[in-house]
Amino acid sequence: MVLQTALLIGLVVFSVLAILLKDLLKAAISLAAASLLLGIIFFRMNAPYAGVFEISVVAGLITVLFMLTIALTKGESAAESKVASIAFPAFFVAFIIIDALIMRKLIQKIPALQGPAESGTFGQVLWNARTLDLVGQIAVIFAGVFAVLALFRKRNGKDE
């Protein structure tokens, strides 16, 4: 539990760093580190498939896409509001205190919903129980591919 809490705190710290760092490349690397920690947390929560996907796709592929975008936009960074950066720690600490108080209050109030315990393997659940999700995933991947192709297509003279 101590290690899990340390990992979760690390996840929050790296996520906050990704938001606050002015250098976009460092922010993207912080986001990748946060994804890596989240993947390790999933492994420790006994969810290895989620961990593998989180580390390979989110920490790997999405970071590469981010870095590519930062390189193609020459690391252009807009002037951020100073007030927002200065006020963030105060708001953040206030939110953590409120969050802790609310969770502590709710913990005795809301009863745990008991669902039936599941059986079978991950493959059975994914391929038999969530078949429609897989069809949706294929549709979403095609939609993404066509969207990127449409956005990067060569324009003819009339469009310019």
Added chain:
Amino acid sequence: MNSTWFYYMFFAAILLFAGIYCLLTMRNLIKLFIGIEVVSKAVSLTLIGTGLAKDNLLAAQALLITYIVIEVSLVATALALIINIYRKTQHLDIRQLAKLKG
């Protein structure tokens, strides 16, 4: 079992707050997208945390995989849009985009 759920919800709420704060206050398009990514991490943690607390980890993992696939498609499309916006306007400041007309 109930306390496990609140333990993960506590951290997910913090991530959600940080992401939404970023979305509300930042002006760089890439930074805004990093905010969306942080929110998506909160959602992932909520899904698996709930699956663990309710003893339904397999279904939670199947849902998370669907969610990650959707996230990747979203990221690819949005970053392509950002690159196109940069090519057209030569900056990534959202205040400048408000001046676009037509």
